[in-house]
Amino acid sequence: MRKSSGRPRRRSTGGLLASCGPLSLLGGSFALMAGALATPRASGLMAGAALLALLLPVGCGRGGFPWRRMIAAGLAVASVAWSNWLLATPHSWAVAATAGLRVGLFVVPGVVFAAFVRPAELGDHLAQRLRLPPRPVVAAVVAVQRFERLGQDWADLSDIRRVRGIHDRRSPIRAVGGFAEQALALLVGALRDAAQTAIAVEARGFSRPQRTGVPRTWACPAPWTATDTRLMACCGGVATVSVLTGALIG
Amino acid sequence: MTGSRPAAVLVRGLTWTPLGARTPVLADVDLRLEPGERVLLTGPSGGGKSTLLRALAGVLDAAESGEATGEVRVGGETPLGGGAALLLQDPGAGQVAETVGRDIAFGMENRAVPRTAIWPRVRSLVGRVGLSVGQEHRVAALSGGESQRVGLAGSLASADGLLLLDEPTSMLDPDAAARVRDSVADAVADRALTLVLAEHRLDGWLPLVDRLVVVAAGRMVADLPVRGGGLDAHAPGPDSAADLVRDLTSWGVWLPGVPEPTPWPVAADVCAPHSRALVDASAWSGSRASARERETSSPFAGGAALLRVKDVAVARDRPRRGAVASVVHCRVEADLVAGQVQAVLGASGVGKSTLLAALAGLRRPVGGVVEALPPLAREASTHPHRWTSRQVATRVGYVPQRPQASVIGGTCRASLLATARALGRDAERRGDALMEQLGLGAVADRSPYRLSGGEARRLALATAVVHGPDLLLLDEPTVGQDRDAWAAVAGVIEAAARAGVAVVAATHDDLLADLAARRIVLTRGADA
C-alpha cells in the first residue's frame, strides 16, 4: 500500500533518523534536553557530547546532516557562552563553556532531529497516537500547509515596497517601522484568506464529526515502529550517561 | 453513500443579515430545484450569489456572525457542513493538505469513511476530473487550473447529491478555465448531481445549465429557462427578456451575443508622466487631452524608446518545490516605447509575471538584456535592478498579480497617494480624478482591504498611474472586472499611452490585447 499513502517521498539518507516518526524525534529531543539540564557537571556534559558526536552522523546518514541550520544553532550556543561569561560573578571561562555545552547538548541534536520531522505526519501522529483533539490538530495542519504561500506573499510585499518608493534601508528606525507595516499587511491578507479557508473546510465537513458525534477517520496511519523505539533508547541512553557521569565524576 | 442520488433543493423566505450590516445580504429568497437540475446564478457582484451558495452548503455562519431566518432544505434536510460540495473562486482557499491525494481525502475523513475505502475512491476521482498529476504530487506545486480540479475532486468525494461552484474559473486563464468547465461537465453529465453555479461571465457555462437565476441586492429578480446554450427569449415574454438583457449588461454581467465594451474616454492629463510634465508642462493641459482625441493617434506614438529587453533569463527567487525550472527564459526582443501599449501573452506559468518583475527592476536578470535607455535612465543606472527604491518609483508603476499586495496605508486614498508622498509629488487632484474614473470614489476613505477583488485591482491600477511614472507594468489588469469596470480600466490604459507612458500589460484577455500596438507572445523554451 506504499504507493497509495498519499505522502511525498521521504528523504532517503540511509540513516536511522530518516525512517523515524515525528513523535520519537520529538520525544528524543526532549529526553536529551532533560538530560542536559539535569547534568550537574562539565564531565557529564562532555561524555554526552562525545556520545552524540559518534551517534549523530550515523543517525543522519549520507548527506542528511543539516549543515546550514547548524550555523544559526552554533551562533546561538556561542551567544549563550558569551553572556554567561560576561554576567557571571566572577567571570569564568570554564563556567561559560559549561553553560554553552549544556545548551549545545540539546540544541544541536534538536535542530538535527527537527530537519527530519514532516509536518503532515506530525498531525497524524499527534491526533491518532497522542489522541490530541482532532479539530485543532487538523486546523494546525491546514495552516502549516499555507506556509509556503505566506512566504511568497512576504516576498511580494517586499517587491511592492521597492516599486512604490518607500523601501528605506538607511535609517534603522524606518527599517523597523517598515517591517511592522509589512508584517501587518501580511497578517491582514493571511487572516482574510483564512476566513475563506474556514468556509471551504466547513463545506468539506471540518466540524461535521463534532456535530454528528461520529469521529473522523484518518487517511494515513500513524505507526510507531521499532526504529522509533531504538531512537528513544539511544536518546535516553545518552541522557542517562551524561547525568550519571556528571554525578559520579567530579 | 456519496453522490448516490441528486438532491432536491428548497429555499423558503431566506433572509441573512451579517452582524453590523444595516441591510440584509439575502432578503426573503425563495428557490426550488428539482433533483438533477442545473442552475446558473448571476447578477452584480455583491448581490448575494456567494452568500446563497454558502447557505445551500450549510456554512452561512462559517466566517461571519449574523442572523438568519427562513428555511433551507437539501434532500429534505437542513444542510450540515460536509454534505453539499462547495468550490470557491480562489484555488488556494480550499487547499488543506500537503499532497493531492490527502487533499482529496479530506472530506471523506470528516465523513468517517474507513481508510481502506478512501484510497480507491481518491484514485477514481483523480481520473474523473482529468488530473494528470499523481496523488503524491505536492499541492503547492499545482497550477491554478490543476488546483481547481483537485478541489472539484475533493468536493465530489463528499457531495451529497449537490455541487455548488462559486466562480470557479474567474482566476484562471482561458485554457485552464475551459478544462475546468469540461471536468464540471463530466461530473454532472449523468445528472447524478444537482448543480448550482455562480458566475458573471456566462459564455461557456450556458450550455451546461437548464436555468438562469438572477440575484441582485439580495433578492431574486429573474428566473429563466435556458435552452440549447442560450437564453430562451420567448419564455417570459419578449419584452421582459430584452429588458433583462439590458439590466444584466448594465450590472456588468458578460452575456454572449452582446457587443463587447469599448474603453471609456479618460482625460490623458491625469495619467501623464511626471518627467514629461517637467519638460513640457503646457503640452499636457486638459484641453489638449480631450476625449475627442481618442481616435487620433498619440503624439508619442513614434515616441522615444525607454527600455530595451532581449532574451532575458530570470531566476525564480523561490523555486517552487516540485517545479523543474528555476530559471525562466523569456524569448523576447522589444523596445518599450513611450506612448505605446504592448501586450505580453502566453500560457500560465510561462513567465509573464517574472518578465514584468525584471522590467520593474525587481529581479536581476541572469542572462540577456534589460537596459534602461537614456530617456528613462536619466541620472540613474541603465540596469533597472540597480535602481534605488526611489529611482524605481519615479520611473515605474506596477500592478502586481495579487493587487491586494500593493496596498500601503489604512484607507484607499492614503494607499493611492503613498508613493506620490514619498516622492514629494502633489497628486491629490489626479488621484481623485482616477478614483472617480475607476468607480472608486465612494470607497476612497474605506479600508483598502475591504474592497472586492475587482475594486482592489482597479485601485492598484490607479496607484500605479497616479504619481506619473514613465513606464506602466500591468499584470492581468482586467481580471475579475465586470463590463463597465473593464471599460474604465481600458480607458485609463489608453489615456496613459496617449499621455506618453510606455505600457506593458501581461494578460489573457483578448479584448485588452486588441488595444495593444504590439503583442509579445511568450512560449515555453526548450531549455526552460
Added chain:
Amino acid sequence: MASRRTLAHPAPGGPGAWRGVDLVVAAVFGVAMGVVFIAWDYLLNAPWTALTLAFPPASSLALGVWLLPAVAGGLIVRRPGAALFVELIAGVLEYLLGNPWGPGVLISAVLQGLGAELGFALLRWRRFGPGVAMIAGGLAASLEIVAYEWWSYAAEYAWPWKVAVLGFSVLSGVLLAGLGGHALVRALARAGALDAFGPGAEHAARSDRR
C-alpha cells in the same frame, strides 16, 4: 473612546464552543506570525544581537515580539486556550523550519502561551482591553524567564543579572506584546480581517456610532 468601559463582545456560543473559523483563523494567524518571525530573524536579528552583545540582558527587550501570537491570539479569539494554541503553532512552525534553539522553542512557546492564558483567565475571558493585554504580556514574559531561561540560557548569570533579565523581559512583554498586541488587533479589525470575531464586531459598532 468611552466604549472601553462597556463589556467586551463575548465569543459566540460561550467561551468553550470553538467554531471552525476560530480554529482555522487562529492557526493561520500563528503560521503567519511564524513567517514574520523568520523575516525578523533574517533581517533584524543579527543587527539586534550585535547591538546587545555588550549588554546581553538588553536583548530581552525584544522578547515581547515573540509573545505577540499569544497575546493577540487571546484578544482575537477570546476563548480559553486561544493564546496557548496560537503561540504553540507559531512555535511549532519555527521548530520545523530549524529554529536555532531546537526543542527549546517548543518549551518557550508552551510557557509563553500559558503565561498569557493566565492573564486572560484572571479576568475570566470577559475583558480584552489594553490592561488585560499588558497583564497577559507581562505574565507570558515572566513565566518564560522564571520557569525556563533562568535555568537554561542564563543558568550561570549572577542573581542581580537574572533579575535584570526578568525586568527587561516583563517590560518588553507589557509594552511590545501587551500594548503592541492590543494595537495590532485593533489595526487588524480596522482593516476588516477580523469580521468574524469580537474585535471586528466592536470595530463595526464603533464606526456605526460615528
